[in-house]
Amino acid sequence: LFPYTTLFRSTEYDLNEELQWFGNTLGLSNLRDKDKSCFRIFIELLKAAKKNNPLSSDELAEKLELTRGTVVHHINRLMSSGLVIRENRKYMLRVDNLSSLVEELERDVKKTWRNLQDIAKNIDKKLGL
DSSP states (O other), X not given: OOTTOOSOOOSSOOHHHHHXXXXXXXXXXXXXXXXXXXXXXXXXXXXXXXXXXXXXHHHHHHHHTOOHHHHHHHHHHHHHTTSEXXXXXXXXXXSSSHHHHHHHHHHHHHHXXXXXXXXHHHHHHHHTO
């Protein structure tokens, strides 16, 4: 989920820079996504969350001037990472603000970590370690 995280950010406040840092930390950009489509979709869903207005892939494609295929590709990625959910053929952020999103992700990470620990113990036991 966090493949390109940089732990340090600028000390001067700039909203766009903060959003870029936030998105990069969540792994929303990579070298193949030259036009930052995934990040742009995430920001559009963030705006829609503020209005409690889920968006379809067609609506996202039209608003961002992207192909529907590109939108669906990135939406699937955002859903598999737990950032976006689908409801009635429309998409929205899992929660309606970034603070809550980070809290939800933290819970997910802790749950995954506990599962990893349990599986490691089980494997050790079966291997006689």
